[in-house]
Amino acid sequence: MKSIALAVVFVSAGFLQAQPQPNRGGGFGRQMDANGDGKITREEFPGPKEMFDQFDKDKNNSLSPEERDAMRQNRTRGGSGRGNSGGSFRRPGQGQGNNMAQELFGAVDANKDSKLSPKEWQSYFDKILTEADKDKNGNLSAEEWQAWRQRRQGRSSGRPDRGLKVGVMAPDVSAEFMTQKGSLDFSKIKHLTVVIFGSYT
Amino acid sequence: MRLQKAYETFGKQANFYWVYIREAHPLGSSRPSPLQIEQPKTFESRQEVAITCSVNLKLTIPMLVDDIDDTVSRAFDAMPDRMYIIKDGRIAYKGGRGPREFNVAEMQTALEKMLPKKR
Numbered sequence: 006m007k008s009i010a011l012a013v014v015f016v017s018a019g020f021l022q023a024q025p026q027p028n029r030g031g032g033f034g035r036q037m038d039a040n041g042d043g044k045i046t047r048e049e050f051p052g053p054k055e056m057f058d059q060f061d062k063d064k065n066n067s068l069s070p071e072e073r074d075a076m077r078q079n080r081t082r083g084g085s086g087r088g089n090s091g092g093s094f095r096r097p098g099q100g101q102g103n104n105m106a107q108e109l110f111g112a113v114d115a116n117k118d119s120k121l122s123p124k125e126w127q128s129y130f131d132k133i134l135t136e137a138d139k140d141k142n143g144n145l146s147a148e149e150w151q152a153w154r155q156r157r158q159g160r161s162s163g164r165p166d167r168g169l170k171v172g173v174m175a176p177d178v179s180a181e182f183m184t185q186k187g188s189l190d191f192s193k194i195k196h197l198t199v200v201i202f203g204s205y206t
Numbered sequence: 207m208r209l210q211k212a213y214e215t216f217g218k219q220a221n222f223y224w225v226y227i228r229e230a231h232p233l234g235s236s237r238p239s240p241l242q243i244e245q246p247k248t249f250e251s252r253q254e255v256a257i258t259c260s261v262n263l264k265l266t267i268p269m270l271v272d273d274i275d276d277t278v279s280r281a282f283d284a285m286p287d288r289m290y291i292i293k294d295g296r297i298a299y300k301g302g303r304g305p306r307e308f309n310v311a312e313m314q315t316a317l318e319k320m321l322p323k324k325r
Binding site for chain 2: 151168198200
């Protein structure tokens with residue numbers, strides 16, 4: 006993973022920033038095309054093999070101007086915004102993307118051979134499914150996925166979550182209104198109510 | 207502010223209350239906020255900070271103030287910030303603990319599902 010990320014830095018520093026304008030046939034990747042034939046062969050490509058494979062869609066062992074464009078666009082997308090979406094790579098230390106990617110790799114790579122197999126992905130997903138698929142329909146809805154992620158994050162944040170569980174009665178506590186007289190007893194709330202807790206800082 | 211917006215959108219269909227609780231980052235804490243707020247030591251001073259907060263953040267959501275023993279905040283494990291939806295006297299939605307898991311969009315989606323269907 007690290008070597009991919011480092012290589013991306015190299016590609017980006019060497020070409021993307023020097024040639025920011027998209028330019029089919031020239032521009033991005035032109036300097037990689039050592040013999041100037043408009044194609045980048047596997048030998049000419051300075052990045053990792055995996056990256057070459059990812060963008061060499063027709064598997065002819067050379068990157069056409071179109072394939073280079075796709076690579077450039079992918080790089081541009083990955084350079085802004087948060088998260089590690091769009092199949093892009095991140096530079097080491099840039100946000101949390103790299104850490105998360107490494108963590109995920111470690112979690113999926115069950116036999117720790119530093120390779121990910123389809124079987125490992127499947128069993129990793131099966132494991133998530135047993136924990137997250139609340140309605141047991143064999144797949145994950147966006148809500149189930151989000152809830153699972155939150156439960157995991159909650160677990161790793163140290164302090165146990167003593168929040169009230171869904172379904173329990175509202176607690177018998179009350180708070181005074183800020184400006185008007187009177188107070189609200191939470192156990193007596195009948196109408197659909199959103200309660201937001203927070204402070205100034 | 208997204209919560210204010212949610213209130214303006216759904217405030218007619220559901221009650222909204224903002225409970226002002228213990229300051230998360232007061233002066234003298236490990237990570238004091240640049241707002242430079244002291245941790246209120248009495249209910250009255252907590253009320254004052256709550257008013258300052260609602261005015262400065264332009265909040266029109268009805269505000270409640272937790273007592274100085276943090277009774278409500280403890281009951282809901284609300285520190286530093288959190289959201290719940292109460293329906294028919296029961297907890298119908300429990301938001302994650304802030305700031306990391308405080309998710310207005312998620313709360314809004316949950317709320318929309320609880321509203322009576324429009325005909």
